[in-house]
Amino acid sequence: xxxxxxxxxxxxxxxxxxxxxxxxxxxxxxxxxxxxxxxxxxxxxxxxxxxxxxxxxxxxxxxxxxxxxxxxxxxxxxxxxxxxxxxxxxxxxxxxxxxxxxxxxxxxxxxxxxxxxxxxxxxxxxxxxxxxxxxxxxxxxxxxxxxxxxxxxxxxxxxxxxxxxxxxxxxxxxxxxxxxxxxxxxxxxxxxxxxxxxxxxxxxxxxxxxxxxxxxxxxxxxxxxxxxxxxxxxxxxxxxxxxxxxxxxxxxxxxxxxxxxxxxxxxxxxxxxxxxxxxxxxxxxxxxxxxxxxxxxxxxxxxxxxxxxxxxxxxxxxxxxxxxxxxxxxxxxxxxxxxxxxxxxxxxxxxxxxxxxxxxxxxxxxxxxxxxxxxxxxxxxxxxxxxxxxxxxxxxxxxxxxxxxxxxxxxxxxxxxxxxxxxxxxxxxxxxxx
Amino acid sequence: xxxxxxxxxxxxxxxxxxxxxxxxxxxxxxxxxxxxxxxxxxxxxxxxxxxxxxxxxxxxxxxxxxxxxxxxxxxxxxxxxxxxxxxxxxxxxxxxxxxxxxxxxxxxxxxxxxxxxxxxxxxxxxxxxxxxxxxxxxxxxxxxxxxxxxxxxxxxxxxxxxxxxxxxxxxxxxxxxxxxxxxxxxxxxxxxxxxxxxxxxxxxxxxxxxxxxxxxxxxxxxxxxxxxxxxxxxxxxxxxxxxxxxxxxxxxxxxxxxxxxxxxxxxxxxxxxxxxxxxxxxxxxxxxxxxxxxxxxxxxxxxxxxxxxxxxxxxxxxxxxxxxxxxxxxxxxxxxxxxxxxxxxxxxxxxxxxxxxxxxxxxxxxxxxxxxxxxxxxxxxxxxxxxxxxxxxxxxxxxxxxxxxxxxxxxxxxxxxxxxxxxxxxxxxxxxxx
Numbered sequence: 001x002x003x004x005x006x007x008x009x010x011x012x013x014x015x016x017x018x019x020x021x022x023x024x025x026x027x028x029x030x031x032x033x034x035x036x037x038x039x040x041x042x043x044x045x046x047x048x049x050x051x052x053x054x055x056x057x058x059x060x061x062x063x064x065x066x067x068x069x070x071x072x073x074x075x076x077x078x079x080x081x082x083x084x085x086x087x088x089x090x091x092x093x094x095x096x097x098x099x100x101x102x103x104x105x106x107x108x109x110x111x112x113x114x115x116x117x118x119x120x121x122x123x124x125x126x127x128x129x130x131x132x133x134x135x136x137x138x139x140x141x142x143x144x145x146x147x148x149x150x151x152x153x154x155x156x157x158x159x160x161x162x163x164x165x166x167x168x169x170x171x172x173x174x175x176x177x178x179x180x181x182x183x184x185x186x187x188x189x190x191x192x193x194x195x196x197x198x199x200x201x202x203x204x205x206x207x208x209x210x211x212x213x214x215x216x217x218x219x220x221x222x223x224x225x226x227x228x229x230x231x232x233x234x235x236x237x238x239x240x241x242x243x244x245x246x247x248x249x250x251x252x253x254x255x256x257x258x259x260x261x262x263x264x265x266x267x268x269x270x271x272x273x274x275x276x277x278x279x280x281x282x283x284x285x286x287x288x289x290x291x292x293x294x295x296x297x298x299x300x301x302x303x304x305x306x307x308x309x310x311x312x313x314x315x316x317x318x319x320x321x322x323x324x325x326x327x328x329x330x331x332x333x334x335x336x337x338x339x340x341x342x343x344x345x346x347x348x349x350x351x352x353x354x355x356x357x358x359x360x361x362x363x364x365x366x367x368x369x370x371x372x373x374x375x376x377x378x379x380x381x382x383x384x385x386x387x388x389x390x391x392x393x394x395x396x397x398x399x400x401x402x403x404x405x406x407x408x409x410x411x412x413x414x415x416x417x418x419x420x421x422x423x424x425x426x427x428x429x430x431x432x433x434x
Numbered sequence: 435x436x437x438x439x440x441x442x443x444x445x446x447x448x449x450x451x452x453x454x455x456x457x458x459x460x461x462x463x464x465x466x467x468x469x470x471x472x473x474x475x476x477x478x479x480x481x482x483x484x485x486x487x488x489x490x491x492x493x494x495x496x497x498x499x500x501x502x503x504x505x506x507x508x509x510x511x512x513x514x515x516x517x518x519x520x521x522x523x524x525x526x527x528x529x530x531x532x533x534x535x536x537x538x539x540x541x542x543x544x545x546x547x548x549x550x551x552x553x554x555x556x557x558x559x560x561x562x563x564x565x566x567x568x569x570x571x572x573x574x575x576x577x578x579x580x581x582x583x584x585x586x587x588x589x590x591x592x593x594x595x596x597x598x599x600x601x602x603x604x605x606x607x608x609x610x611x612x613x614x615x616x617x618x619x620x621x622x623x624x625x626x627x628x629x630x631x632x633x634x635x636x637x638x639x640x641x642x643x644x645x646x647x648x649x650x651x652x653x654x655x656x657x658x659x660x661x662x663x664x665x666x667x668x669x670x671x672x673x674x675x676x677x678x679x680x681x682x683x684x685x686x687x688x689x690x691x692x693x694x695x696x697x698x699x700x701x702x703x704x705x706x707x708x709x710x711x712x713x714x715x716x717x718x719x720x721x722x723x724x725x726x727x728x729x730x731x732x733x734x735x736x737x738x739x740x741x742x743x744x745x746x747x748x749x750x751x752x753x754x755x756x757x758x759x760x761x762x763x764x765x766x767x768x769x770x771x772x773x774x775x776x777x778x779x780x781x782x783x784x785x786x787x788x789x790x791x792x793x794x795x796x797x798x799x800x801x802x803x804x805x806x807x808x809x810x811x812x813x814x815x816x817x818x819x820x821x822x823x824x825x826x827x828x829x830x831x832x833x834x835x836x837x838x839x840x841x842x843x844x845x846x847x848x849x850x851x852x853x854x855x856x857x858x859x860x861x862x863x864x865x866x867x868x
Binding site: 090111135139140233262351352371376377379389391405427 | 525535541605662689778791798817829832838840842848850854
């Protein structure tokens with residue numbers, strides 16, 4: 001049974017706050033292990049990478065075998081069915097079209113004092129994308145990470161994907177090809193992150209690392225942060241559905257279950273002012289759950305973290321959604337645009353019953369790498385901006401310096417930074433013919 | 435004596451790489467101490483905050499005294515001279531004008547399949563700005579952090595500034611007032627960061643924390659990251675000047691010294707193809723150094739980390755600058771715009787001899803919070819974007835779902851996520867009248 005809450009309960013606020021602060025992740029402390037692996041890679045490069053791949057992935061490689069060759073990639077991708085290739089190509093095209101619109105503008109202007117000011121964006125020179133192996137090896141994630149990097153203009157794009165026991169997911173390689181990835185290495189875990197950050201004889205280091213991974217990968221990304229840039233550290237996924245009006249309970253139940261099947265730590269929340277609809281959806285979830293191949297995972301998530309909240313009205317639902325700041329927010333109501341205006345914190349909003357969250361995972365176009373665990377209050381999904389950096393520009397004329405320089409001298413003096421003041425003063429003196 | 439390098443030296447590359455990897459910061463491991471302080475604040479709120487402020491700042495407060503009152507702020511800011519107030523006001527206006535142009539656009543469009551896609555930006559609801567006390571208490575940093583937050587539309591803006599022994603910097607309070615800060619608390623250190631992240635009886639928690647601080651503050655920001663958003667963790671400051679042509683050696687020397695006087699760990703680098711100019715600048719640095727009030731700090735920085743590099747030409751200088759990815763890049767050459775085009779990684783570029791870096795610290799308009807320690811390869815200075823988050827939007831019509839839904843079903847199946855597929859399939863079936 002999921003948790004049932006009702007905003008008319010006298011202790012609702014306490015119970016809702018408790019629900020929000022439920023710890024859904026048991027992060028093992030792997031920091032020492034990971035620090036050791038990183039030190040090994042830094043000290044011994046390829047040799048350590050090969051040893052660790054043998055140990056963790058039961059795969060014997062030599063340095064030449066670390067990278068997939070063009071021929072190997074072609075042989076694997078040739079096994080992909082026409083239908084899968086078409087679906088992946090459609091997804092890649094739509095993701096590319098969406099992200100192309102995210103490219104920010106450079107700006108340059110001259111202000112009334114004659115100062116020419118502005119900024120310019122430039123791509124990160126090289127990026128590394130981590131792709132998990134095994135069950136969580138998702139070709140869609142390859143597209144979602146690699147395409148924004150390519151749109152941003154990243155010069156060199158590298159993938160590390162472990163192939164435990166030599167098992168390769170051909171769709172991952174095809175997704176890499178569709179996205180225009182330059183190099184693919186069959187290494188994983190903290191050792192792959194260390195190789196991307198510090199480089200080995202075979203793998204040149206990159207400037208930015210993105211992509212999901214297990215606790216070791218997450219810890220490694222945290223540890224190399226600063227040496228390289230990283231994206232967010234994602235937690236378990238979540239969906240919050242606000243529903244009212246004529247809605248198909250089966251659709252809503254499947255949307256809740258789609259979230260739950262990701263992971264036993266995932267969370268599905270339904271908020272509605274309509275008790276009958278809530279009951280119908282819950283009944284559908286219970287009916288459909290046993291039919292799922294991933295019933296064990298989805299069932300654990302639903303029992304442990306599934307939540308149904310009855311509200312007085314939609315305004316109350318929107319306010320609760322803002323407190324949860326969900327990764328995915330589905331608005332299955334008569335006027336989803338109006339309700340969207342009343343919410344302020346969500347990674348992605350899916351408007352109306354014809355927009356199931358699952359289309360957003362694959363083909364609608366927006367990125368599926370989104371802020372979890374209430375971090376949508378202060379952070380955003382992956383975008384081309386994650387692969388760009390901005391340089392600010394300033395060019396003063398003598399006249400501009402004469403106009404604003406004295407204020408800089410004054411402030412430098414007030415902060416006790418005399419050389420700052422002198423560096424401006426020397427120029428002002430030259431202007432005054434001193 | 436600073437380090438002298440010459441690109442014609444046979445071992446130049448090794449020596450340049452060594453220079454880049456010099457460790458300029460001895461970060462004390464304060465993580466355990468900080469974790470203890472955060473736990474105290476979480477457990478005991480105001481009481482712990484008051485005790486820690488007594489212990490570290492030798493200041494006795496009660497809960498009502500944690501915040502500066504309106505009257506206290508007015509009394510302190512009334513002591514600021516007319517000249518200082520005018521300079522700070524000019525700086526605030528120019529910083530506001532620059533950052534106002536950074537506001538990104540919301541987008542919404544309908545694609546050929548009938549999917550309505552887009553995104554919208556919204557401000558972080560509340561932000562906390564840390565301001566160091568004592569010597570490094572810079573009113574300019576208050577403006578550089580608070581104004582972008584206000585421009586972004588942050589609803590509630592809070593400052594924490596320690597006042598050791600009760601000493602208050604009136605310019606910090608005035609800067610907060612000019613920037614439109616809502617609440618100012620006289621607390622500092624890790625305890626202030628913990629209070630901002632978790633809240634106490636008096637201080638409501640915020641969603642994002644920015645601002646510089648010592649090792650304890652930096653460690654606390656790292657530890658609360660995830661609970662709240664943080665800006666970058668800044669390292670020691672640096673300037674790289676590329677010079678050629680008719681340049682005043684005194685101006686360049688003062689620009690190098692302005693960087694060096696910040697901190698003994700700061701770094702000033704001069705790159706030029708002109709040996710005579712290099713010698714003249716170094717001589718000026720040596721002549722001017724003893725005249726500085728902060729000669730000890732600037733001298734330590736210059737001796738330890740100051741670097742002068744002779745190159746064959748400006749192209750070589752630009753390539754070396756890209757490897758250093760400096761926080762501040764000054765281009766004192768005949769055609770600075772052309773040279774700027776040849777560089778790709780820098781936090782801020784100052785074009786031409788009339789644009790000393792010091793004007794950028796105060797009044798030119800761009801932010802002075804910039805990526806250090808080569809992180810300009812992958813990150814950017816503080817901007818309004820740091821106080822905004824983007825929500826992606828998608829709304830499908832039945833026709834759009836019919837067009838792209840089948841590909842989502844296919845990809846969900848290939849990833850073994852059957853409920854994902856079913857959630858789309860159920861809608862497609864309804865469309866087909868099944």
